[in-house]
Amino acid sequence: MTAVMDSPDIEDSGEIEEKKVSAIRRIRPKEFKPSDVVILLLTLAASYSIIWIIFAQLTLLSGALGFVVLWIPTFLFLYWFVNRQMFTRQVAVDRLIGSIVTLGAGIMMLPLVMLTIFVFQKGLPLLSWDVLTKTQQGVVYTGPSGNNIGGVAHALVGTIEEVAIAAAIGIPAALLTAVFINEVGGRFTKSVRVVVTAMSGTPAIVAGVFIYSIWVTKFHYSGFAGALALAIILLPTVTRGTEEVLKVVHNDLREAAIALAAPEWRTVWSVVLPTARSGLITSVLLGVAISIGETAPLIMTIFGNQVMNANPFVGPQMGLSLLSYKQIKLPIQSQIDLGYTSALVLFVLVFGIFILARILGAQRKGSGGGRRSLLSFVRWTPGSALEPNESAVVKKEEFSSD
Amino acid sequence: MTSELAPSPLKLANKRSNEDRLFRGVTRGAGLATFVILALIGVFLFIEALPAFRSQGWRFLTNTGWQTTGAHPQFGVLSALSGSIIIAVIGLIIAIPVSISCALFINEYAPDTLLRFIPFKNFLTAAVDLMAAVPSIIYGMWGFFILQPHMVGLEKWLSTFFGSLGIFQNTSGAYTSSFFIAGTIVGIMCMPIITSLCREVFSLTPSGEREGAMSLGASRARVIRDVVFPFSKGGMIGSIMLGLGRALGEAIAVAIIIALAFPLNFHVVQAGGNSIAALIALQWGAGGNLGTSALLAAGLVLFILTLIINMIASRIVNASKMAGR
Numbered sequence: 001m002t003a004v005m006d007s008p009d010i011e012d013s014g015e016i017e018e019k020k021v022s023a024i025r026r027i028r029p030k031e032f033k034p035s036d037v038v039i040l041l042l043t044l045a046a047s048y049s050i051i052w053i054i055f056a057q058l059t060l061l062s063g064a065l066g067f068v069v070l071w072i073p074t075f076l077f078l079y080w081f082v083n084r085q086m087f088t089r090q091v092a093v094d095r096l097i098g099s100i101v102t103l104g105a106g107i108m109m110l111p112l113v114m115l116t117i118f119v120f121q122k123g124l125p126l127l128s129w130d131v132l133t134k135t136q137q138g139v140v141y142t143g144p145s146g147n148n149i150g151g152v153a154h155a156l157v158g159t160i161e162e163v164a165i166a167a168a169i170g171i172p173a174a175l176l177t178a179v180f181i182n183e184v185g186g187r188f189t190k191s192v193r194v195v196v197t198a199m200s201g202t203p204a205i206v207a208g209v210f211i212y213s214i215w216v217t218k219f220h221y222s223g224f225a226g227a228l229a230l231a232i233i234l235l236p237t238v239t240r241g242t243e244e245v246l247k248v249v250h251n252d253l254r255e256a257a258i259a260l261a262a263p264e265w266r267t268v269w270s271v272v273l274p275t276a277r278s279g280l281i282t283s284v285l286l287g288v289a290i291s292i293g294e295t296a297p298l299i300m301t302i303f304g305n306q307v308m309n310a311n312p313f314v315g316p317q318m319g320l321s322l323l324s325y326k327q328i329k330l331p332i333q334s335q336i337d338l339g340y341t342s343a344l345v346l347f348v349l350v351f352g353i354f355i356l357a358r359i360l361g362a363q364r365k366g367s368g369g370g371r372r373s374l375l376s377f378v379r380w381t382p383g384s385a386l387e388p389n390e391s392a393v394v395k396k397e398e399f400s401s402d
Numbered sequence: 403m404t405s406e407l408a409p410s411p412l413k414l415a416n417k418r419s420n421e422d423r424l425f426r427g428v429t430r431g432a433g434l435a436t437f438v439i440l441a442l443i444g445v446f447l448f449i450e451a452l453p454a455f456r457s458q459g460w461r462f463l464t465n466t467g468w469q470t471t472g473a474h475p476q477f478g479v480l481s482a483l484s485g486s487i488i489i490a491v492i493g494l495i496i497a498i499p500v501s502i503s504c505a506l507f508i509n510e511y512a513p514d515t516l517l518r519f520i521p522f523k524n525f526l527t528a529a530v531d532l533m534a535a536v537p538s539i540i541y542g543m544w545g546f547f548i549l550q551p552h553m554v555g556l557e558k559w560l561s562t563f564f565g566s567l568g569i570f571q572n573t574s575g576a577y578t579s580s581f582f583i584a585g586t587i588v589g590i591m592c593m594p595i596i597t598s599l600c601r602e603v604f605s606l607t608p609s610g611e612r613e614g615a616m617s618l619g620a621s622r623a624r625v626i627r628d629v630v631f632p633f634s635k636g637g638m639i640g641s642i643m644l645g646l647g648r649a650l651g652e653a654i655a656v657a658i659i660i661a662l663a664f665p666l667n668f669h670v671v672q673a674g675g676n677s678i679a680a681l682i683a684l685q686w687g688a689g690g691n692l693g694t695s696a697l698l699a700a701g702l703v704l705f706i707l708t709l710i711i712n713m714i715a716s717r718i719v720n721a722s723k724m725a726g727r
Contacts, residue, residue, distance in 0.1 A: 065549075066556035090621055097623035101511055104503020105526065108597065111544075111590050112533045118544050176432030184429045192433040194716060195440050201644060201712035202443070202705060203651020205679045209701035210443045213450035232439065239436075264418070265425035286535065293537025296653035296679065299686050321539045325654060328543060343540050354535055358528060 043082055047075035072103060116347075123344025126337050132156070132345070136306040139335075149334045152342045154308040155323040159346070161312045162223050162302065162319060163292050166230035170291075171284055174235050178242035183268050193243075200236035207232040208297030221303035223312030226319065229297035234287045241283025245276045282361030289353040293346060295321035320346040443705060451699035453692055462699060466666050468685070470693035479700045481666045485581065485676035486704070489656060490649035492585025492670065493592055497649075498642060500589075501596035504530070508597075509604045510622060510630070527601070534594035542658035545587035550659065553583045557671040569670050576673035579661035584675065587655045592645040599644065603637030604630055640719030647708045647715065653679035678704040 051071045079099055083092035126149070134151025177196065181189055211229040219225070249272050257267040273280065298304075303316035304326060320342050327339025418426070455462060457475055465478020508526050516522040554577045561572040607630050615625050631638075656677050662684050663674030682697045682704075689696070 065552035066559055069556060090624070094621040094623040097626060098511065100499075101503045101507040104500050105507035105512070107500050108504040108533075108593055109526075109529060111593075112529055112536070114548065115536060115540060115544050118548055119540060122547075173432050173435065176429045177436060180429035180433035184426055184433075186430065188430070188433060188437075192436055194713070195436045197716045198709055198712045199436060199440055201647040201651075201708055201715075203647075203653065203679055203708055205651065205653040205682050206443065206447075206701050206705045206708070209682060209698050210447060213446040213698055214442065217450065235436070235439075263425075264422045268425075286531075289535045293535065293539070295537065295539045296683055299683055321537055321654075324539050324543065325658070328546075328658070340543070343537075343543060346537055347540060350535055350537060351532070354532055 039082060039086070040079070043079045044075060047071055047078045050074055050078075076100060076103075119340070119344050119347045122337070122340035123342075123347075126341040127344060131338070131341055135308045137308070139306065149338050150306075152320065152323060152338070152345060154305060155318040155320045155342055156345060157308065157310055158223055158226075158302065158305075158312075158317040159292065159319045159321070159349075161310070162227045162230060162298075162317065163288060165224060165227035165312060166234055166291055167284075167288055169227065170231035170234035170287070171238055173231075174238035174284075174287070175242055175280075177235070177239045178246060179268055179272075181239075181243050182246040183272060184264075196236045196239050199232075200240060202232075202236075203296075204229075204233055204294050205296035208300045211297065212300040216301060221301065221316045222314060223302055223309070223317035226298050226302035226317065227312065229301045230291045230294060233294055233297065234291045237290060238284055238287035241287065242276075242280060245279035245283055246272060248279070249275045278361050282357045285353050285357035285360070289350050289357065292353070293321055293350050295319075295325050298322045299325075320349070444702070447698055447702040447705060451695055451702050454696040454699040457692060457696075462696075463703075466664055468664050468681070468689075468696070470689035470696050475692055477696050479678065479703050481664050482676045482678045482681045482700060483703065483707075484666060484668075485660075486650050486678045486707075488581050488668070488670060489585045489588055489652075489675070489677050490646055492582060493587075493589035493649040494642065494646060496586055496589030497592040497596055497645060501593045501645075502600055502638070504593070504597045505600035505604055506626060506630070508601050510626060527598075530594045530597050530601075534598065538591065538652065538654045539658075541587055541591050542655035545583065545590075545655060546658050549587065550578055550583050553586065554578060557582055561671050569668055571669050572672045573669065574672055574674075577671060579659060579673045579675070581660070581667075581670040581672075581675045584656045584659045584677070584680075585670070587659060588649045588652050591652060591655060592649050595648055596641050596645040599641030600634070600638055603634040603641065606637075607633045636718055640715045643711055643715035643718065647711045650711070651679050651704060651708055653677075653683045656680040657683040 048071060051067060051074055054070075055067065076096060076099060080092050080096040083095050131149075131151040133153050135154040136150035139148055139150040177192065180186075181193055181196075207229045210232070211225050215225045215228060216222075253271050253275060254267055257271045262270070298319050298321065302319060302322065304322050305316040305318045309315050309317050324339045324343040324346065327342065328336050330336060330339075454477075458465060458478060461476075462478050463483075464480055465476060466481040468477045469475055470477050508523060508530075512523050512526055514521070514523050557572075557577040557580065560570045560582075561577075564570040565572065611629050611633070612625060615629050620628065657680040660675045660677065660680055661673050662676060662681065664676060667675060678700050682701055685693065685697055687694075
């Protein structure tokens with residue numbers, strides 16, 4: 001099931017125990033012999049059969065999903081029961097928890113795999129240079145569409161412009177806010193942190209209606225309005241991430257800079273930020289990756305457009321996510337397919353940025369951000385977001401420096 | 403000690419330089435700007451929502467219909483609010499066990515490397531993170547075109563055998579576009595967030611206690627139950643509440659799946675439902691000026707709701723963080 005990680009001490013004492021009381025069959029919970037594999041497989045088969053029989057008798061539940069939903073608890077119960085009968089209660093519980101946890105991870109990964117297959121399967125057939133370079137100018141949505149399905153170029157240009165402006169506004173603001181929380185401090189540090197947390201939990205659509213009420217009612221729909229909404233989503237995300245990264249920078253470095261009589265801004269600019277560089281890049285890129293896929297705030301800010309509008313400041317624009325959203329509601333199959341293709345382009349963009357973030361973030365280990373979880377950047381994270389083995393080292397050093 | 407050795411004593415500046423004051427001012431300004439933005443969200447939504455509040459008064463919170471045009475407009479956010487909560491609760495019921503299991507698997511069970519060269523743990527973490535970055539529109543499309551057909555069978559089964567419970571009752575015979583399907587998708591979307599936060603919380607379990615339990619002969623299940631969970635109770639509750647905030651605010655995936663229906667409805671496997679975020683996304687541009695104002699008012703309700711939940715969550719979490727140290 002999972003790898004056995006034994007510490008030698010436990011092993012020895014177990015063996016001694018076993019010699020002493022050889023009459024009782026002892027089993028260490030982590031032990032997993034070939035016979036246990038057989039038990040596992042037989043239990044799986046038995047639970048499958050049970051559910052299948054109930055199915056056949058009920059003949060009501062259709063679809064693989066319902067089957068799996070019922071199969072899992074049946075299997076878990078049987079597996080626990082068999083182990084309970086054959087071994088001890090502890091073994092049974094341990095194996096039950098082990099299977100629940102492993103199944104949980106499997107269930108977790110399933111949607112991701114299915115989503116990826118789905119997006120590529122549906123989006124690839126239509127993907128061509130033509131679709132990528134054409135807009136929807138002159139495309140008629142009603143009646144037989146023929147070959148005229150248009151393209152996604154206007155949405156691609158729109159998305160890139162909107163996200164670029166959002167990043168240009170949101171990232172500097174986020175970095176400054178994080179520097180304020182972590183480096184400058186003062187009376188408001190705590191409350192700013194709480195506000196940033198609250199902002200990061202604000203639904204994306206609220207950012208959209210806010211920008212509508214403050215901007216669009218006066219200046220009409222434009223790509224810039226969409227960018228403002230995305231910046232509001234980006235700001236708390238990147239702030240939290242940056243803050244976590246800055247937290248990890250060792251205090252020794254700051255103290256050394258101060259000891260060299262460096263002014264405060266110089267310490268931050270030349271010591272703290274460069275030390276945390278790879279983590280900063282990761283947090284910024286992941287914020288961008290998340291904001292690029294937002295759809296809801298775009299509905300009430302950029303409005304959508306059929307033709308190319310390369311000027312983000314005047315007139316409605318289009319975005320890839322909004323295009324997908326509008327296309328899949330149309331009654332014509334070829335137009336729905338275009339929505340899939342647009343979603344595929346969006347997925348590839350997000351995936352590309354994500355991979356880039358992982359690569360850049362992993363370049364310099366120990367500089368504050370390498371293999372960190374994206375979500376520590378997104379929402380609140382408890383304490384430092386280091387990997388456990390790393391955090392032990394840092395804690396020790398902190399302790400000694402204190 | 404004497405001044406003869408040092409004719410001109412080094413002058414110590416205990417005042418910040420101009421650059422530093424500028425630096426402090428700019429960063430403080432950025433920090434306080436977040437306050438301003440949050441306040442502006444509330445103020446501007448309220449101003450723009452005033453026509454809707456004037457039209458309905460307090461009935462805006464108790465009405466269920468959404469008639470914003472005509473001589474006698476009557477609309478309210480009650481069914482949308484209850485729908486948001488139903489979807490979020492269904493989502494959490496699905497997401498919590500899976501997320502916590504997955505977080506435990508990554509933290510306690512998964513080997514660092516698989517077959518000696520695949521960085522298994524890092525791979526899982528990255529996959530969870532990627533799941534969080536996948537746009538909601540793609541979740542919505544997948545849920546609508548792939549998941550929904552599979553869910554209908556389960557829904558029929560539930561309504562046949564548990565229909566007498568009330569919530570699984572289906573009076574219309576239509577099973578698609580229901581709360582249950584929307585809630586499932588929202589649950590799947592919450593999973594990566596809760597997983598990632600729980601994983602972080604679990605990894606903060608002090609290794610001394612963990613190893614102590616193991617040396618006393620505790621199995622991994624016992625370590626999880628008696629060491630990991632007690633230490634991370636607060637963090638788990640906090641991450642679940644942050645997941646709840648996310649689930650309440652999910653717009654696009656719900657908008658794609660659910661069929662907008664305004665009567666108050668608690669039949670989760672029946673076609674038709676409502677949610678604030680999906681209502682705003684679906685009704686945008688329809689219903690005239692008063693309609694837009696009403697949607698902004700609904701947005702304000704959602705904003706306040708998520709704000710309260712997030713504040714409570716961050717308080718719980720901070721308290722547990724202090725206790726854990």
